[in-house]
Ligand SMILES: O=P(O)(O)O[C@@H]1[C@@H](OP(=O)(O)O)[C@H](OP(=O)(O)O)[C@H](O)[C@H](OP(=O)(O)O)[C@H]1OP(=O)(O)O
């Protein structure tokens with residue numbers, strides 16, 4: 001087994017009060033380094049990165065990814081958020097922590113002229129999957145934070161017009177081909193091309209088109225719904241944060257006919273359990289625009305989209321998906 005990162009690498013940030021997310025904390029003077037010859041991180045397969053500002057790196061030594069810091073103040077803000085929830089002991093924050101990738105601290109590059117000087121180290125959510133099908137869903141009707149300029153607000157408000165009714169948008173996804181041998185990536189151009197009445201059946205339907213036979217497809221949807229309902233339980237009570245421009249990353253194990261074995265039947269216990277309980281995960285990611293809540297009101301902006309997303313998967317459970325109908 002590969003070495004698991006130890007917790008000695010965090011917290012790498014210091015200063016400031018725990019919950020002041022709008023105040024950017026200073027980075028530690030001596031964060032751990034990456035880039036030594038024995039542990040040089042490699043770029044993660046681009047097909048596994050659905051959206052975002054830059055490439056991710058996979059650390060060969062561990063089951064983690066390194067996400068380059070975004071331009072100030074976003075990189076520090078995201079690192080502060082992860083540091084805060086990782087340290088916090090309140091029951092609510094402990095739950096939030098389980099809904100996000102695990103955080104292993106801030107690291108700096110040890111190379112002389114690095115493309116990225118600092119990173120956050122996160123649990124690699126794709127790692128447990130043999131053939132991950134991944135969808136990045138950006139949450140909220142409003143996708144800019146309270147510091148946004150008028151120009152940024154204008155840009156965001158015209159990007160995907162159905163957003164005002166849906167509260168979520170598909171930034172893209174990765175699915176397997178029918179044979180399960182070659183993956184297909186659909187980008188944000190595809191996501192934004194979906195009309196409001198196509199978002200569920202064609203958009204989410206396409207994402208689910210690698211889930212296999214109908215029984216397995218239903219299990220995947222149920223797995224996704226279980227996770228989404230957990231996330232809603234959190235949002236139904238939490239008043240401490242506002243998540244702007246944050247995403248849900250949905251992952252499931254693509255179906256491969258080999259799951260049934262070469263004779264069309266499964267012999268091993270492992271094969272059978274994969275067929276009956278396909279691996280599914282849903283996590284909150286991208287916290288560059290997390291804001292403090294007022295401690296009283298819910299994050300209605302996020303909740304609106306989340307409730308609609310849950311309704312969308314529930315409708316797919318009842319009506320089924322029809323990937324053949326998809327012209328995209
Ligand atoms: O158009 P911009 O300049 O607002 O770029 C967006 C980014 O804003 P930034 O330039 O970093 O402030 C924006 O970043 P933020 O989430 O605002 O940090 C997103 O990357 C956005 O892509 P999408 O809407 O999530 O698919 C980016 O949008 P697109 O480039 O996909 O239009």
Ligand SMILES: Nc1ncnc2c1ncn2[C@@H]1O[C@H](COP(=O)(O)OP(=O)(O)O)[C@@H](O)[C@H]1O
Nearest residue numbers: 049050051052053101122123124125126136286
């Ligand atoms: N912990 C993770 N494990 C695996 N993939 C991830 C992880 N975090 C992000 N990604 C991938 O990287 C992409 C961009 O991540 P995101 O945090 O949204 O970046 P950005 O802040 O640049 O928008 C996501 O769409 C997802 O595919």
